[in-house]
Amino acid sequence: MNKKEFAKSRDAVEEALGKEGLSRRDALKLMGVGGAAAMMGATPASAEEEGAPSSDAKAGIVVVGGGTGGVLIAARLRKAAPNAEITVIAPNDIHLYQPGQVFMAAGLYTEDEIRKPNSDLMPDGVKWIKDEVKVFDPDSNLVETAKNGKVKYDFLVVATGLQYDYEGIEGMRPELVGRDGISSVYLNDPLKGTARGGTATWEWFRQLRAAAEKASESAPITAIYTQPDTPIKCGGAPQKILYLSDDFLRGNGPTGGLDVHKNVKALFCKKGDKLFGLPEYNKTLVDEVTPMYGNITDKWNHVLRKIDPEKRIATFEHTYQIKGEYDPDLEEYDMITKRETVEIGYDFIHIVPPMKAVDAVADSPLGWPKGTAKGWLACDRYTLQHMKYKNVFGIGDILGIPLGKTGGSARHHGPVVQENLIAAMEGKDLPAKFDGYTVCPLKTQYGKIMLAEFNYDGPAPSFPLDPAKPRWIWWAFDLYMLKPMYWNLMMRGLM
Secondary structure: OOHHHOOOHHHHHHHHHHHHOOHHHHHHHHOOHHHHHOOOOOOOHHHHOOOOOOOOOEEEEEEEEEOOOHHHHHHHHHOOOOOOEEEEEEEEEEEEOOOHHHHOOOOOOOHHHHEHHHHOOOOOEEEEEEEOOOEEEOOOOOOEEEEOOOOOEOEEEEOOOEEOOOOEEEOOOHHHHOOOOOEEEOEEEEOOOOHHHHHHHHHHHHHHHHHHHHOOOOOOOOEEEEEEOOOOOOHHHHHHHHHHHHHHHHOOOOOOOOOOHHHEEEEEEEEHHHHOHHHHHHHHHHHHHHHHHOOOOEEEEEEEEEEOOOEEEEEEEEEEEEEEEOOOOOEEEEEEEEEEEEEOOEEEEEEEEEEEHHHHHHHOEEEEEEOEEEOEEEEEOOOOEEEOOOEEEEEEOEEEOOOOOOHHHHHHHHHHHHHHHHHHHHHOOOOOOOOOOEEEEEEEOOEEEEEEEOOOOEEOOOOOOOOOOOEEHHHHHHHHHHHHHHHOHHHHOHH
């Protein structure tokens, strides 16, 4: 599928919907606000939330963060609490539509197409302090900024996002992206308004293809794709790059060309022994997607710990289990976990960095003190209210909850935080519950997406279609419709 074929008309999208077995009425419904809103994590009816709770109470509300969660919740609270004094503290002049970085990597978006001035998105009537919070002091109901001193609040919404820890891999640093066969689609700098990871990865795609054209099936080059053992933003992104780059080698995508994908030995290295945590989605990836390429090898429980860019050697920690002593009472063997260091040479490597909570949250009383969630915002997984400080709420990637580090999740966090914060202002019980909704539009090839929707209870499809089947229609929605809806509806607090 080349670039011209992507430029399908609205009639073609409608026809594609019809081929998915939907009636014309349902197809038209999906093509409106409903379908795209659902891919952002909304139900069709929630695009205009009539009757949403509001309060005339006066209060000082501080929102820390100017990304998806911060702008979204500021817009919703401005409508819901007209008498509140709402302040957003965020240093970034530029707002990036971060899901677009994968389409940048695939050669279908440019950097300019995923950028907007944050001033265009900030709600009217909201005070914006262009600064960074360095200290959270919830015992005193204040935050301390880098340049503007202390800011008091009655209620606080933490929307800082997370931070990439490239240096958590020995020998790795952000400056290496785009050099020596190294790329990372995640890399961006909202302060500078750049999404260098998307640009660098598109160039990486083309360099990989050029090298594959000179290689052979009997003497292939090696491309490694990594996924860390920490929580990450958009958990499907590592596989999106794996499948899209391999499909690009097959001659698909905007430039076309001969099929040279068998001239590349692709290694996908991650913690665990599954491609997807839910069996329904994992089965599709194992039975249909990976075999379609044929040159992909999954290296289970291989986590990148060190890289030597000059020698192009990646060092992994490999964990595995062996049988210990036999327990006659349980009639089974004790299993002993072993660790070893494995070095793998590469020609190209796509690195997904470890990710962690921003330091100001992790170093404050707001972060979880221990365990796997250490440092992440310690909120109740349902109400999104802080476990200790009841006037503090969280939204977006910073949350230390089991699921929810996607834009679609932040869309679902918004109404929950809005409703519960309004209830807290009124001295009422918190009525809204976050169900763990997460959506991963997993790009399995150019032109097809498996729309993996799930929550705390398991798969949670929004439509009467098999959610485990990759479809053209989800690709069309993701590529053409979601970005304008993100800018014009989601960031305006309208969905």
